[in-house]
Amino acid sequence: MLKDFFGKKKRYATIPSEQAKQDVPEGLMRKCQSCHKIYYRKEVNKNLGVCPNCDYHHPLTAWERIDSLFDEGTFVEWDKNLTSGNPLGFPDYEEKLEKDKQKTGLNEGVVSGKGLINGQGAAFSVMDAGFRMGSMGSVVGEKIARAIENARKESLPYIIFTASGGARMQEGVLSLMQMSKTSIALKRHSEAGNLIVSVMTHPTTGGVTASFASLGDYNFAEPKALIGFAGRRIIEQTTREKLPDDFQTAEFLLHHGQLDQVIHRHDLKEKLGILLKLHVKGGMNS
Structure with missing residues (x-):
């Protein structure tokens, strides 16, 4: 183990x-x-x-994260070939996307699918900060929303690992629309009686924090992860107050009731496996 x-x-x-x-x-x-x-x-x-x-x-890549958590040979990827276009005609956007594809081996900044964690089934999305800083564009939001819908249809728990700089500026309002789309998908998943687990990793910021990252039945984080919406300097300039040194860290959020637990990476698979087993029919006795 x-x-x-x-x-x-x-x-x-x-x-x-x-x-x-x-x-x-x-x-x-x-x-x-x-x-x-x-x-x-x-x-x-x-x-x-x-x-x-x-x-x-x-930081881990998406596939390093998946390999560390899923039982060998059980992960099935969803929507692998979805890729971003350039709906706003943003200069050099296609070239930047292509460079990130070559660098990461991914078509977009998130990998979704399903598999087994210590024998327990779960649907899954993991963001990769190496692709456009993990920014949330229309395809990232679409892949996450589809994964949630697939989880609902198959009555699977859904786990999201977040790592993002926020909304993708090259897609403007189309990027911001993903906040509501993914949040609605999570609401439908929850109303169907299914489990949602969010694990925030370094960094989780902007519109991702303000939407699906914070909507889990359980909200976890890795140690010392940066988690927040606006940047530290913006908040200090707006409030005209000096913020604590540990402001926007996972430990700070835990202390103020915004997280359920900060979990060391070595313990994640075991704890997620136990949590998934607790929430299947019959609980630990099944």
């Missing part, structure tokens, strides 16, 4: 930064974005992107 796998302490090889630059092949090492220590990339990957020294949770 995942808990057992990470229960034992492991040794991680470190190399001073200057030596790493001179002697280590490119791509072999990874530098922590928080404590700046350097580790072998494969060791950090085995640790699910969590820094062994400071516990910083590095």
Whole structure:
């Protein structure tokens, strides 16, 4: 089990930064974005992107997230080939989309589907911040709404992993419309008696926070994730007040009642599996 796998302490090889630059092949090492220590990339990957020294949770790609949670061979992807156009004729938008497709291997900034988590079925959407900063365009909203509708039709719990800079400016009001579309889909899913779980990762901001990210029956987050609507400087300038240092962190939101729990990445699969089992017919006795 995942808990057992990470229960034992492991040794991680470190190399001073200057030596790493001179002697280590490119791509072999990874530098922590928080404590700046350097580790072998494969060791950090085995640790699910969590820094062994400071516990910083590095962003995961959509497929890294899926591979870490779903039972092997059970994930089925939905709407893989949906791609964005350029409805407003925004300059260079198609070229930027194409670059992100080449960089991430994705057609858009979210992957949706269904599968098993510790034997429990669930529908799923995971946003990838590597694609247009995880921004919410019309196709991102459409894929999420379709995944929710599919979950409702199949009576499956729905889990959304958010990572986004907010609405995609190149699509203007069409992007903002996704807030209401996804929220309505979640309402229909809830009224049908189905479970909704939101897991907010770093960063979750803007219109995503103001819509589907905050509408779970359970709202979770990873440690120290940035979660908010407007930026810190805008709020300080508007209110003319100095904000706390930990403002808009997952821990700050938990303390003020806006989250149900902050969950370490190593514990996510186990806790989601238990939660899903609790909500199937018959609960833990089924």
